[in-house]
Amino acid sequence: MIVLIGGEKGGTGKTTLATNLAQMRAARGHDVLLVDTDKQESASSWASLRAEEGIDPTITAVQKLGKNITRDLLDLAKRYDDLVIDAGGRDSFELRAALVATEQIFIPVQASQFDVWTLGNMAELVEQAQVLNPRLRAFVVLNRASPNPSVSEAKEAESLLDDFPALTFCGVTLRDRIAFRKASSAGQGVEELHPKDPKAIDEITQLYEIVFNEK
Numbered sequence: 706m707i708v709l710i711g712g713e714k715g716g717t718g719k720t721t722l723a724t725n726l727a728q729m730r731a732a733r734g735h736d737v738l739l740v741d742t743d744k745q746e747s748a749s750s751w752a753s754l755r756a757e758e759g760i761d762p763t764i765t766a767v768q769k770l771g772k773n774i775t776r777d778l779l780d781l782a783k784r785y786d787d788l789v790i791d792a793g794g795r796d797s798f799e800l801r802a803a804l805v806a807t808e809q810i811f812i813p814v815q816a817s818q819f820d821v822w823t824l825g826n827m828a829e830l831v832e833q834a835q836v837l838n839p840r841l842r843a844f845v846v847l848n849r850a851s852p853n854p855s856v857s858e859a860k861e862a863e864s865l866l867d868d869f870p871a872l873t874f875c876g877v878t879l880r881d882r883i884a885f886r887k888a889s890s891a892g893q894g895v896e897e898l899h900p901k902d903p904k905a906i907d908e909i910t911q912l913y914e915i916v917f918n919e920k
């Protein structure tokens with residue numbers, strides 16, 4: 706399966722979600738490749754750090770930039786069970802090209818910063834890609850929501866997304882938790898971090914199950 710984590714807005718959690726999903730997939734015995742289409746190389750650096758620290762399982766990461774990326778992704782998809790693609794911010798060539806190769810994009814949206822303009826742009830990009838790639842489905846995942854469980858940003862997201870038929874809320878909300886930051890900076894997935902943060906693990910597991918249809 707090819708899973709794209711993308712979006713035009715910077716700092717919404719794309720790399721955090723991509724690295725966690727790749728780690729979880731690998732830990733469950735799948736041959737996964739983490740594809741970094743971001744010039745900042747954050748996902749690749751996370752994988753290198755992981756290798757340096759000797760954390761098992763090793764996650765193979767490659768950086769892919771430039772014109773041939775759609776063909777490269779389709780080629781790589783034949784050699785791995787799964788590709789998890791971290792498509793950096795901005796309306797990049799790589800994001801557009803990856804949208805043509807993938808079946809699903811998950812777009813992290815920072816709960817406190819609903820940005821209708823960016824969502825509208827993403828919806829347009831998705832619709833354009835669907836002309837060439839009708840299987841493409843686009844989901845929004847809420848990230849960095851208030852850790853206070855009484856605050857439900859999900860309702861707001863759902864009503865906002867009514868205006869964009871190309872985008873569906875996937876139903877998962879990840880809250881702002883230090884564990885996500887700590888795990889990323891240690892080259893880990895949040896389920897590998899000690900001490901464990903059961904709430905963070907529960908949230909990322911919900912996302913994992915939706916992405917890989919494992920409910």
Ligand SMILES: Nc1ncnc2c1ncn2[C@@H]1O[C@H](COP(=O)(O)OP(=O)(O)OP(=O)(O)O)[C@@H](O)[C@H]1O
Pocket residue numbers: 714715716717718719720721722743745747793794848849850879880881882883885886887889
């Ligand atoms: N749920 C979360 N809780 C706490 N911190 C988070 C969460 N998600 C992401 N972060 C932190 O927010 C910052 C931005 O996240 P990340 O690098 O994943 O975003 P990005 O979309 O990949 O950014 P860019 O557009 O620069 O590639 C990082 O410091 C990350 O650790």
Ligand SMILES: [Mg+2]
Pocket residue numbers: 719720721743747748791793794
């Ligand atoms: Mg990133």
